[in-house]
Amino acid sequence: MPARLGLIGLGFGNKHAGTLQHLENGRLAAVCDLNPDRVKKAAEKYGVPGYGRIEEMLEREKLDGVLLCTPPYVRMPIVEQLASRGLAVFCEKPPAGDLPTARAAKRAFERYPVVNSVGFMYRWMQAADCVKALIAGRPVVVCQITGLWEVLFWAREGRISSDYFFRDRAGGPLVEQGVHLIDVARFILGDEVARVHARGANVIHPLCDSFTTEETIQVSMQWRKGTLGSHVHCWTTHQWIFQVLFAGVDFELTLDLAANQVRGRNNGEIVERTFKDDYYRTELEGFCEAVLKNDPQLIRGNYADACHTLAVAATAMQSIDCGTDLPVPAY
Template sequence: MVRIAVVGTGWQGQGHLSTMKKMPEIEVVGVCELNEETLLKAANKFAVKGFTDYVEMLEESKPDGVIICTPPEVREFLVREAAERGIHCFIEKPPAKSLEMAKKVEEILDRTGVINSVGFMYRYSPAVAYLKELIKGRRIALVRSAMLDGLALRPNWPRWFFNKEISGGPVFDQAIHIFDLSRYLLGEVERVTGFQDNLVVPKGGDFTVEDSFNLSMKYQNGILQNHTHTWSYPDVFTQIELISDQLHLTLDLVKGSVTGKVEGETIAFQTEENALYQLELAAFAKAIKEKNPELVLSTYKDSIQSLSVALKAMDALEVSTKITR
């Protein structure tokens, strides 16, 4: 059994705690949170010992791995204290707030050699694995992707999501998943341009993020991608569509399906189970147990490239705003 501790008891941290309680291969041995009231609730809910001191948790609970669910600017210290004790690190996305921060964490992980994983859970989807194998060696010319959600329409959603300085907005919080998965399937991004606006939920007060944006991306291999994103859609929709003279395929990340045609043959793949958070944590735990980092599909070093695309996207959206004003 792999011993895991968790730092951060927000909705993501509690989500991982809930998932691990269903996984017999993992024992949760500690949880850390600065807010004592929040910590007490989480510790009682998940029947695990709580700590307000991170180093104390590492020393006392002696985990094999730690899951870090803190804001992206609070990572270097947490990773260093764990990695230098030989404790393996699972780090939630985004990997950092800036490339400078990310490089510092990368140096620690390289120096200590601990197994590391970043929470880009879509890489573990059976539908993604099927699609990745299906397109191998085949030409892709155009990609259309969309992630539509209604966070900005939910009055009870935590307001910090809508503070761009804290959350980074829909680019950092959600679209980075599309950037990462697209890279995993297609290759590295060369250039990003885009436009943003707030036609549904205007900016003002504590709402400083764009509610919608559109990006155009060009890959180093010539593939062109258009990505549409909104937080003002009253449902959930996440798809990536691949197009060329050889194929026309749609990956639906909500349904866990791949449909379309490849060289005239109809494709209809549907996964029976799409417990992505469980799959990524199972891979992390197995990598620790078997001392095999190859089982991790999203390392910290690789995640920095997805962070770079997200930063390029944010820069492109800011430039477009200045141009249109």
């Protein structure tokens, strides 16, 4: 029997609904959104019941778990509501828009220990496994993260939500999106960021009441095992560069998330591998397997772990505001 999943939030949630159509171990059982048009469209497209209220969906449907794809500022009390009913929760990234909410949700999962996962899909890539295996056990001297995308042009053209213009809604480039790269770097290095010092800039969109986020952020990072590096994340360039470079004494390897590639040199030999995996699918299959077996060990990044990633991004945002180097709190 496949895991029966409800889906809350029908923006990006539609991507998961589409993926579920191809899974053997998971099935979309119902959809829910505050927006009736989105509910109608998805219910018709996927042939499942649609709801405007979460309570109603939970009362009427017999579910094993829920994919929570609301915006980051709509996590609590939904997380608690789901976990307290014993439902497994797949929560889209970032785990929350701010650290107090993330802490509250993490406590809810401690009170109600259901299988839970956060949508950091790059952890599930074969390319990430490849780099992790190549550098295992070797000191990493430099970790250089680059994320350039045209997100704010999309928001200006109405192609995505204007939430992205507001730091208090989407969190800005680092909390909304940079977390993906920070997370996969943490996963590969098996290490935590100890200190951050960040700056923000607005060259294209000046800060004003209707645009409250930095468009470019640069973070200097010191990792606990001594690795140094930085993260530059920009939302106003018509490029898609999403990569993490790892360098050590006898290797320099770039995990190119946009191209699903690993490139560089290892022990004097050229490395160039391109992968074809659909890691969104692998991520959902992994979640469903964990749900069916009730085995949290099958999850590559649970909510508690994702809070460490959020702590790095949120502390970097505090560093922009106060202008100083800050320790990243242990989570």
